[in-house]
Amino acid sequence: MTALKIFAPGGFTTVQDRGRFGFQQMGVPVSGALDLFAFQVGNLLVGNQDTCAGLEITVMGPKIEILKEMDIALTGAKMAMTLNDKPVEQWTSIRVRPKDILTISMVQQGCRAYLAVSGGIKVAKVMGSYATYVGGKIGGFMGRPLQQGDILETHGAVLLKIPRALPRKDIPKYPTHALIRVICGPQDHYFDMDASPLLGTPYMVTTKADRMGYRLQGRAVPIKENMPKSIVSEPAMPGSIQIPPDEQPIILLVEQTVGGYAKIATVISTDLPRVAQTTPGDIVQFEKIDLASAHRLHREETQKFRRLKAFFG
Amino acid sequence: MMASGLFEKAVYRLAGDTGFLVEFGEGIDPTINARVRAMAKALENKKPLGVGEIIPTYRSILIIYDPGETCPDALFPVIERLETSLKTLKLEPARLVEIPVCYGGDFGPDMVNVQKAHGLTSDQVVQIHSHPEYLIYMVGFTPGFPFLGGLDKRLFTPRLETPRMRVPEGSVGIANNQTGMYPIASPGGWQLIGKTPLKLFAPDRTTPFLYKAGDRIKFIPISEQQFSRIARQEEDR
Numbered sequence: 001m002t003a004l005k006i007f008a009p010g011g012f013t014t015v016q017d018r019g020r021f022g023f024q025q026m027g028v029p030v031s032g033a034l035d036l037f038a039f040q041v042g043n044l045l046v047g048n049q050d051t052c053a054g055l056e057i058t059v060m061g062p063k064i065e066i067l068k069e070m071d072i073a074l075t076g077a078k079m080a081m082t083l084n085d086k087p088v089e090q091w092t093s094i095r096v097r098p099k100d101i102l103t104i105s106m107v108q109q110g111c112r113a114y115l116a117v118s119g120g121i122k123v124a125k126v127m128g129s130y131a132t133y134v135g136g137k138i139g140g141f142m143g144r145p146l147q148q149g150d151i152l153e154t155h156g157a158v159l160l161k162i163p164r165a166l167p168r169k170d171i172p173k174y175p176t177h178a179l180i181r182v183i184c185g186p187q188d189h190y191f192d193m194d195a196s197p198l199l200g201t202p203y204m205v206t207t208k209a210d211r212m213g214y215r216l217q218g219r220a221v222p223i224k225e226n227m228p229k230s231i232v233s234e235p236a237m238p239g240s241i242q243i244p245p246d247e248q249p250i251i252l253l254v255e256q257t258v259g260g261y262a263k264i265a266t267v268i269s270t271d272l273p274r275v276a277q278t279t280p281g282d283i284v285q286f287e288k289i290d291l292a293s294a295h296r297l298h299r300e301e302t303q304k305f306r307r308l309k310a311f312f313g
Numbered sequence: 314m315m316a317s318g319l320f321e322k323a324v325y326r327l328a329g330d331t332g333f334l335v336e337f338g339e340g341i342d343p344t345i346n347a348r349v350r351a352m353a354k355a356l357e358n359k360k361p362l363g364v365g366e367i368i369p370t371y372r373s374i375l376i377i378y379d380p381g382e383t384c385p386d387a388l389f390p391v392i393e394r395l396e397t398s399l400k401t402l403k404l405e406p407a408r409l410v411e412i413p414v415c416y417g418g419d420f421g422p423d424m425v426n427v428q429k430a431h432g433l434t435s436d437q438v439v440q441i442h443s444h445p446e447y448l449i450y451m452v453g454f455t456p457g458f459p460f461l462g463g464l465d466k467r468l469f470t471p472r473l474e475t476p477r478m479r480v481p482e483g484s485v486g487i488a489n490n491q492t493g494m495y496p497i498a499s500p501g502g503w504q505l506i507g508k509t510p511l512k513l514f515a516p517d518r519t520t521p522f523l524y525k526a527g528d529r530i531k532f533i534p535i536s537e538q539q540f541s542r543i544a545r546q547e548e549d550r
Contacts, residue, residue, distance in 0.1 A: 024377075025368045026522050027453040126516050136456050136497055138516045186326035186334050232341060233460065234370040235453055237332045237377070258453035266329030269380075294330035295380045302381055 002067045003117060003154040006146050010104065011060035015121050015140035015152075016114075017053040019254065020129035024235060029257045031131040031139065034211060034276035035112055037172065038076035040305065042116030044312055045073035045093045045164045048157070052120025053130035055146070057113040059279065061104025062146065066096045070118035071160050077110030077174060077277060092165035110174030110277040119157030135212065135255050164312055170304070174277040177202075181271050181289045181297075182241065187262035190227045191243075197221060198241070198249060198264055199288050207280045212255040214275060216284065220247035223262060233260040239267030239275070241286075251275055268294040270301050318342050323396060325389060328375065333385050335392060336373040341462060345372045346450050350527045351404050355395050361388055369526050371450045371460065409446060410524045412494070412509050414485050414532045415540040416442075420508035423473070427487060427504055430470050438506060439534050441465045446529040447492065457496035457514040457522050461530060464492045476502030483508045485532065507532075510544035518550070 006013075016039065019032025033039035033056055043052050055062075061079045071093045074081055081088050082103045088094050090113075096102065104113065123130055123141055132140025141150060184193060193199070203218035221243050223229060229245055236242065240252045242261040251267060252259060253276070265286065267275055278284060319338040326334040337352070338345035353369040356376070360367070363382030368375040378388065416439045417424040427438055447461040454460075464487065472488045477500065480486070484495045486503030495501060496513035515521050524530065535543070 022366060023456070023521075024366050024375075025452065025526065026456060027458050028456045127521065135499070136514075136516075138456075183327055183329055186328045232371045233451070233453070234334070234373060235368050235375045237328045237375070239329050258451075258458075263328075266327070266332075268330045270330075291327060291330060291385070295384060298330055298380045 001153060001156070002151050003070060004152040005065040005067055006148060006150040006152070007063040007065060007101075009146040009148060009150070010057055010062035012058040013062050013146045014056050014132040014134065015053050015123055015130055015146075016056045016132060017051060017120075017130040020127055020131050020133065020139065023127055024257055027257050028127065028136065029133060029255045030238065031129070031133040031211075031254050033114060034254060035076050035114070035273035037273050037301070037305075038112075039114045039116075041091070041166055041308065042073050042075040042114045043120070044308060045075070045091070045166065046071040046116045046118050047160050047164070047312075048116060048118065048120055052116070052155070053123065053140075054117065054121060055115040057104060057115060059107050059111060061106070061113065063104070064102045066100040066102060067098055067151070068154070069095070069097045069159070070154065070157070071163075072096055072102070072118070073116045073164075074104065074113055075116070075166075076113040078108045079113050080105040080108065089165075091171050093160055093163045095159070095163070107279070111279045112276055117154050118159055119155035122153040122155045133255060166308070167311075170308065172273070174274075176278075176281075177283045177285070178274045178278050180274055180284050180286050181268050181294070182265035182286050183268060183291060183294055184265050184288060185263070186266070187231060188264055190223050190231075190262040191221065191264050192224060196264065199286055202283045202285050203249060205278045205280050205282045205284060209278075209280055210255075211253055213253050214251040214278070216249045216251065218248070221249055221264060222247055227262070230260050231262050233258050236263060237266055239269070239272050241265050241267065268297065270294070270297045319345050319348060323392065325385065327385070330380055332375055332377045334373045334375050338372050341371050341450065343448060343462065346448070347404060348399070349374055351399055352392075352395065354405070355399065356392070359395075361391050364388070369451065405527070407448075408524070408528045409531060410528050411531050411533050412511060412523075413535040413539065413543055414443070414507040414509050415535050415537055416507035418537070420540070421485070421506040423486070423504035424506045427468060427470050427506055431467055433467070438468065441467055442492065442506065443532040443534050446531050449524055449526050449528050449530060451526050452522075452524075455495070455497050455499050455514075456516075459493055459524065459530065461492050464490055468492070470504050472502040473504060476500055480505065481508065483510065483513065485509060508540070510540045510547060512547050512550075515550075
């Protein structure tokens with residue numbers, strides 16, 4: 001059933017889910033929501049399954065006409081939102097009805113917001129996922145970002161009996177100076193890690209920052225004299241920090257599978273949302289941690305999410 | 314290190330907190346790649362608990378895992394045991410996949426560059442390019458993009474000085490010692506010498522891809538008429 005009519009699409013709005021898995025060996029990147037925490041909390045707030053799709057909204061929000069009664073929630077980056085010109089809160093469920101007008105404005109903090117809707121956005125699954133892979137023109141709504149006039153459907157769903165709101169203490173902050181933890185490697189042997197400026201000096205996010213990757217600017221990260229300037233091409237994990245010939249780091253994200261440059265370190269999975277919430281001009285600073293600490297943080301994140309799930313019942 | 318560049322023992326490299334690489338050798342070499350594929354297959358057949366995707370590459374395997382269920386310390390011994398038992402493991406016989414290609418003209422706008430670089434006629438380029446059975450070392454970059462080994466030295470041609478903003482899907486090209494094809498339209502700097510009418514990435518089909526790593530590819534020269542006919546058949550599928 002039709003649910004949302006797009007009056008204005010915003011900066012860059014795509015249908016996303018948790019990602020497309022199982023096809024990376026064929027060169028199909030995972031795609032999916034970049035800030036998985038915010039995205040998944042959105043589904044929780046409207047009573048959805050984990051597998052439901054929502055909208056990823058970048059920098060500038062869309063204006064949407066509501067076509068059916070449902071619960072919605074906006075999570076992630078801070079963007080002012082109004083329903084029929086009245087301000088409404090983020091990180092909380094809101095009941096909307098046909099003819100309501102939802103307007104989401106310019107970002108105030110962070111970069112990407114997530115709109116969850118009851119039942120999830122209904123689009124054809126492509127290779128097991130709803131996620132839009134813009135570069136490959138597949139998934140989501142016609143394999144592309146939303147445009148003016150698009151009409152989206154949602155799956156049927158039972159609406160909430162009582163509204164849900166994320167406890168204030170659990171709402172993440174998105175600072176313009178983000179501390180990002182990394183694990184060294186896979187090609188840390190190409191670099192003098194003790195002297196590398198990557199760890200310790202600040203880097204600025206440039207305007208070349210999208211779902212494929214974030215180009216950073218700061219002190220040059222040289223490869224050791226005796227090492228080659230590139231590697232035999234190999235797949236890269238989201239969060240890999242690769243060093244191209246200009247020696248300025250690039251954080252690879254979810255729309256790329258193979259890279260040919262040495263990867264000095266990899267952002268831990270827990271901190272990927274922090275990267276995704278930085279915008280051009282923001283500062284990132286990398287800090288090295290060991291695998292056991294990263295796994296402890298990963299467990300804590302999982303537990304936090306389980307606790308929230310239990311909280312909402 | 315042995316003569317072929319194969320390591321005596323696999324080398325592990327962490328790729329964040331949810332993945333690691335198992336490297337079997339240095340460089341691009343069929344022996345190393347055969348080991349990669351044999352190991353990837355063995356792992357797929359008996360996937361250890363907590364392992365998600367197993368991605369074979371030129372000379373390594375990227376293993377993605379759920380840190381809630383396993384960790385590298387638990388997985389390394391499993392992989393080592395598999396590696397020692399690998400001598401008994403047989404590779405699937407390589408499939409040969411034929412890819413029809415219409416060379417030159419509008420389909421291969423850089424054919425002239427390749428001819429000029431080597432003083433060859435267009436027919437000679439076609440003959441040399443369509444002769445080998447190319448090994449697919451790895452698939453990636455874009456969906457279904459094959460990294461092929463076995464290009465004849467006589468065709469090694471540097472990339473375009475200015476890459477194209479958009480290379481049409483199906484284009485077949487050369488970049489230095491590599492040859493390959495673009496399953497989806499994307500920016501690229503390869504010298505384009507032809508085009509295949511086949512859909513190399515068909516996400517809506519039950520089998521979206523025509524080949525996988527370890528298969529071999531043979532290019533079959535076709536005429537423009539044959540190109541149109543096959544293109545129509547592909548549309549109807």
